[in-house]
Amino acid sequence: MKAHEFMIRQVYKVKQEDTVRTFIEKCIAHRISGMPVVNDRNEIVAYLSDGDIMRYIGRHEDLIVDSFFQINVFVGDNDLFEERAQKLLGLSVMAIAKKKVITVHAEEDIEVIATILGKKQIKKVPVERNRVLVGIISRGDVIRHSFKALL
Numbered sequence: 001m002k003a004h005e006f007m008i009r010q011v012y013k014v015k016q017e018d019t020v021r022t023f024i025e026k027c028i029a030h031r032i033s034g035m036p037v038v039n040d041r042n043e044i045v046a047y048l049s050d051g052d053i054m055r056y057i058g059r060h061e062d063l064i065v066d067s068f069f070q071i072n073v074f075v076g077d078n079d080l081f082e083e084r085a086q087k088l089l090g091l092s093v094m095a096i097a098k099k100k101v102i103t104v105h106a107e108e109d110i111e112v113i114a115t116i117l118g119k120k121q122i123k124k125v126p127v128e129r130n131r132v133l134v135g136i137i138s139r140g141d142v143i144r145h146s147f148k149a150l151l
Contacts (some may be wrong), residue, residue: 006145007135021089036126046097099128
């Protein structure tokens with residue numbers, strides 16, 4: 001089975017100029033945990049997920065890196081949780097989104113997609129054709145289409 005045969009065609013997405021507020025509003029409204037970031041030509045330029053949000057609003061402790069020649073100290077957060085969350089809402093999605101996006105082609109086999117989702121430990125993978133976003137496939141989609149004939 002090919003990706004285009006079982007992908008979800010209605011893809012929720014944000015534009016690269018949108019704010020994180022727009023992303024969070026869409027996630028809440030559609031009960032989703034992540035979505036592709038696209039440019040004006042609907043090309044995938046990044047991916048933003050709930051994990052990226054958690055990494056931003058979570059507490060960052062001081063980090064001390066001791067090498068042979070020097071000691072580097074990276075200062076953590078002094079902001080309160082609410083301050084970090086408020087600051088996050090105004091940021092561009094591109095400020096925290098992953099720019100290296102794993103995608104699959106619309107003609108990719110389901111077995112390869114299952115391998116990618118499993119090995120990379122990701123929940124969803126955008127589907128593209130000629131670099132343009134045409135769908136999305138989740139782990140649940142792969143499981144449903146892999147086992148529906150067997151159950």
